[in-house]
Amino acid sequence: MKEWVIETSALGKRYKGRYAVSNLNLKIGKGEIYGFLGPNGAGKTTTIRMLLGLIQPSSGAIRMFGQPLHKNKMSILRRIGSLVEYPSYYGHLSATDNLEAIRRIIDAPKERIGEVLGIVGLSKEAKRPVKGFSLGMKQRLGIAGALLGSPELLILDEPTNGLDPAGILEIRELIKSMPREYGITVLISSHLLSEVEQMAHKVGIIRQGELVFQDTLESLQQQARGCVSLRVSDAERAMVLLDGCGIDSSLAGEHLNLDGTDDAIVSRAVQELVMAGHSVYRAEERRKSLEELFLRIVGEGQG
Amino acid sequence: MxxxxxxxxxxxxxxxxxxxxLVCLAPVGLIALQVLNFGLRYDYLMKLYAEDLWGGLLDSLLMFVPIALVMGMTILSSLLANIxxxxxxxxxxxxxxIPRTAVFGAKFAVAAVMLGVSCALLVVGTVVLGLALGFRAADMPVADIFALSFLPYFAAWPFLALFLWLCMTFRNQAVPLTIGIVLAVFTLFGVSEWLPVSWPMLAYTGPGQEVFVGAGLLAGAVILLVGMVHFSRKDVA
Structure with a gap:
């Protein structure tokens, strides 16, 4: 059995009678980068706050590292580094002192401050008051703070929000290196698929508080890959025929959609249809981009 | 721990x-008021308090100690929470x-220690001022000086616990600051000995100082505990 670092079952949070998150079943495995996607207000931050014990779930349960969160909160939090929404910092303190304020609580070795500042590339700015930092630098300081306790799990809520393209690239490279170099599992939330598709192994898509997709990125790409659509004289009978020949297809109005775009399958399907007396008017490839698919998944059920 | x-x-x-x-400024301000007071009407006051010069100085200070304490607690709580x-x-x-009770407790401890330093500075300031005014060192009522600086402080603990709780709960500090300032003004009037606003003053003037100090410490501890429990359970936005 696979060991889940985060496992939620039927997790829900209700605010004033309205569910912000409901029936959420997240499963995040060790060493994965998990992209947690959804539009603004879908419940990403609410979920992350529940995972960190900042807010109490209204229903359901959270298990992390195989233990229930509400019972072993301190020992679980010790293994997690987090950055929730925009970065928190003490503006009047230097970067080093900001990290020292955290270090005094979590008891990390003193040298670790220099190390994490090095990892996020802030060693040169260590002595400056943080209020003079750019947003990107504050964000990196936030990640440094999350890394301070040498966590096994990193929870980052929209870590690239408000960054310029160079900053986004920098953070992305940093996150990608985490599982590789340190064996850290990463949960990263975002409202942009494009942002996580280049680093995530697995994605979960949340819409109006409900998880509507959770699988590997390849599987999402699979779905996004085009299909070949055939317009034939009698789609229904054609489908039955193809089914008999072992070719999977689905009905879409007057069209027949073949799964996949494999040349051999398409040519065989056309051949079978023609041989059986069907008229094939058109065979065209329909392509969906990942982004389109994401928007469709996210857009469903609205309006 | x-x-x-x-x-x-x-x-x-x-x-x-x-x-x-701020911690240093408060006692300096209280002493400065008395410098002004004694400076402007030195001869008159020396005659008035001729029997007990040190006691006269303490009585003059007394009026401002509870109000300064409660104001200081309000401002300090707000500044600490605002960080x-x-x-x-x-x-x-x-x-x-880290347990939330420890977070809350630590804030209280920081505020309590800082106010304690303020009170200690008031002791030093009182002694220095008295000697500077030419009062006899041999007559110095050391116990009374300490009592004036520390007993009202302990009796005011319910306010420290309350303000800290309010300031940490509400992001908008207008509510706790308003409550703090209103209550600070009320310490001047002995409303009723059953109300905590009267305790800082009564803790020095008495009778029954130890009752008011005890009641203050106890009520402070209770409010602190209730605040801790609430803080531990609330959702963090």
Whole structure:
């Protein structure tokens, strides 16, 4: 059995009678980068706050590292580094002192401050008051703070929000290196698929508080890959025929959609249809981009 | 111990925030008022208090101690809470492996220690002022000087616990600050000995000083406990 670092079952949070998150079943495995996607207000931050014990779930349960969160909160939090929404910092303190304020609580070795500042590339700015930092630098300081306790799990809520393209690239490279170099599992939330598709192994898509997709990125790409659509004289009978020949297809109005775009399958399907007396008017490839698919998944059920 | 860790972290966070300046300023201000008072009507007051010069000085100071204490508690609580409110650091702090009771307790401890330093400075200031005014060192009522500085402080603990709780709960500090200032003014009038606003004054004047000090410490502890429990359970935005 696979060991889940985060496992939620039927997790829900209700605010004033309205569910912000409901029936959420997240499963995040060790060493994965998990992209947690959804539009603004879908419940990403609410979920992350529940995972960190900042807010109490209204229903359901959270298990992390195989233990229930509400019972072993301190020992679980010790293994997690987090950055929730925009970065928190003490503006009047230097970067080093900001990290020292955290270090005094979590008891990390003193040298670790220099190390994490090095990892996020802030060693040169260590002595400056943080209020003079750019947003990107504050964000990196936030990640440094999350890394301070040498966590096994990193929870980052929209870590690239408000960054310029160079900053986004920098953070992305940093996150990608985490599982590789340190064996850290990463949960990263975002409202942009494009942002996580280049680093995530697995994605979960949340819409109006409900998880509507959770699988590997390849599987999402699979779905996004085009299909070949055939317009034939009698789609229904054609489908039955193809089914008999072992070719999977689905009905879409007057069209027949073949799964996949494999040349051999398409040519065989056309051949079978023609041989059986069907008229094939058109065979065209329909392509969906990942982004389109994401928007469709996210857009469903609205309006 | 977790409380000690959070305490050390909080000491670092108040660095450069001017809180220590405030701690020093309050007793200096109280003493400065008496410098003015005695400076302007030195001869008159020396005659008036001729029987007991030190006692006269303490009585003159007395009126301002409770109001300064409650005001100081309000401002200090607000400033301490604001360090976390300012960039919404609560979410970062409370996601660390530390019980929320320790976080709350550490804030209280920081405020209590800082106010304690203020009170100690008031002792020093009173002694220096008295000697500077030419009062006889041999007549110095050491116990009374300490009593004036510390008994009202302990009796005012319910306010410290209350303000800290309010300031940490509400992001908008207008509510706790208003309550604090109104209550501070009420300490001047002996409303009723059953109400905590009267305790700081009564803790020095008596009768029954120890009752008021005890009641203050007890009520402070109860409010602190209730605040801790609430803070531990509330959702962090």
């Amino acid at each position: 977790m409380l000690a860790k959070a305490f050390r972290s909080d000491l670092l966070k108040i660095k450069g925030k001017g809180l220590w300046l 976390e409110h300012y960039t919404s650091s609560w979410k970062q702090l409370l996601a660390l492996p």
